[in-house]
Amino acid sequence: AASFRLKHLFLCGSLVFHVGEDWLEFFYPALKPWVHYIPVSPSLNEVKDLINFAKENDEVVKKIANRGKRFITKHLKMDDISCYWKKLLFQYAELLKYKVGRRMEYQEIVSPHKHKSEL
Incomplete structure (x- = not known):
């Protein structure tokens, strides 16, 4: 139910x-x-079939899991997130x-861990 946890x-x-599309993040x-x-409808009608599919197709689901993890590690670095927010705020x-x-009286707060990632 919390969109922010999907990347984790x-x-x-x-x-x-992944169930439904009610909660979205930019990526x-x-x-x-x-x-x-693997997509799941909010009704959850097909959950048993999807779980059975996953159990019977180990190599296929391993590839899906690996591609999902690779996507996040490749496209969701802190620089990517900062770029998104900067563009969004300028458009807003x-x-x-x-x-x-x-x-000018406001000061920027900078993390002492310059290279630390959100992930």
Whole structure:
């Protein structure tokens, strides 16, 4: 139910069964069903069949799990996340009725761990 945890599920290296599309993060549209994860409808009607498929197709689901993990490690570095947020905030600022400016009395907070990743 928490969209922010999906990337962590992929990083475990396990097969991800992804339910529904109600909660989204910016990278979700780049993920492909049956390539990076196994899709499950919100009704859960097909869960037994999907679990049986996974049990009977070990090599296929291992490849799906590996591609999911590779996607996250390749495309979700902290620089990628920062770039997304920067673009989003600039686009948002263009929609505002007032001019956005930086207050010089505010100080930027910088992590002492420069190369630390969100992941």
